[in-house]
Amino acid sequence: xxxxxxxxxxxxxxxxxxxxxxxxxxxxxxxxxxxxxxKENASGSTAELIFGRKTYEMMAAFWPxxxxxxxxxxxxxxxxxxxxxxxxxxxxxxxWENSRLVKGDLAAxxxxxxxxxxxxxxxxxxxxxxSQLTQAGLIDYYQxxxxxxxxxxxxxxFEGVTGRPQLKLEKTRSFGNGNVxxxxxx
Numbered sequence: 674x675x676x677x678x679x680x681x682x683x684x685x686x687x688x689x690x691x692x693x694x695x696x697x698x699x700x701x702x703x704x705x706x707x708x709x710x711x712k713e714n715a716s717g718s719t720a721e722l723i724f725g726r727k728t729y730e731m732m733a734a735f736w737p738x739x740x741x742x743x744x745x746x747x748x749x750x751x752x753x754x755x756x757x758x759x760x761x762x763x764x765x766x767x768x769w770e771n772s773r774l775v776k777g778d779l780a781a782x783x784x785x786x787x788x789x790x791x792x793x794x795x796x797x798x799x800x801x802x803x804s805q806l807t808q809a810g811l812i813d814y815y816q817x818x819x820x821x822x823x824x825x826x827x828x829x830x831f832e833g834v835t836g837r838p839q840l841k842l843e844k845t846r847s848f849g850n851g852n853v854x855x856x857x858x859x
Contacts, residue, residue: 675787678794679720679814680803682830686819689827690800695727697798700820702850710848712747719755720795721786723775726761728798733769758786758794760802780809787811804833814858815840821851 683700735741736752757772767774775782806812840857847853
């Protein structure tokens with residue numbers, strides 16, 4: 674049975690996953706309820722991660738650090754332990770623990786990864802990859818965090834997607850900070 678590919682991403686009310694300067698700090702809440710959810714969400718995961726270059730560089734600059742291990746030890750341990758597939762044509766090497774470089778055709782590489790034995794695959798951030806794999810019909814599940822902020826401009830998560838893929842809402846959960854997590858399946 675093929676492995677399932679999921680997406681976990683935060684989006685603003687107006688549909689952006691980064692603001693106009695490519696900043697994503699607006700998506701990170703520090704309240705206890707939200708922190709517990711992210712810790713629970715990360716701690717049980719055995720999925721392999723898929724990142725684009727920009728997301729990989731941002732994540733690799735934070736999660737292996739003492740600050741990450743002090744602020745969010747459970748999430749940091751999980752992020753560092755998980756296998757990471759980094760999709761990039763410009764990087765020559767990846768140094769973060771359990772990372773490997775993927776340079777071939779994105780859709781073909783993801784089809785190959787999905788056919789391998791193992792647990793699921795998970796994309797975090799990496800909007801260009803999400804758009805391309807949504808267009809190719811390769812993403813099985815979307816876990817979208819809707820953050821109650823209007824950015825006005827930025828990068829849309831599904832930029833360039835045509836054909837209007839239909840998704841089915843599986844469940845939702847709301848939080849005191851105003852975030853709403855929606856789980857969709859293809």
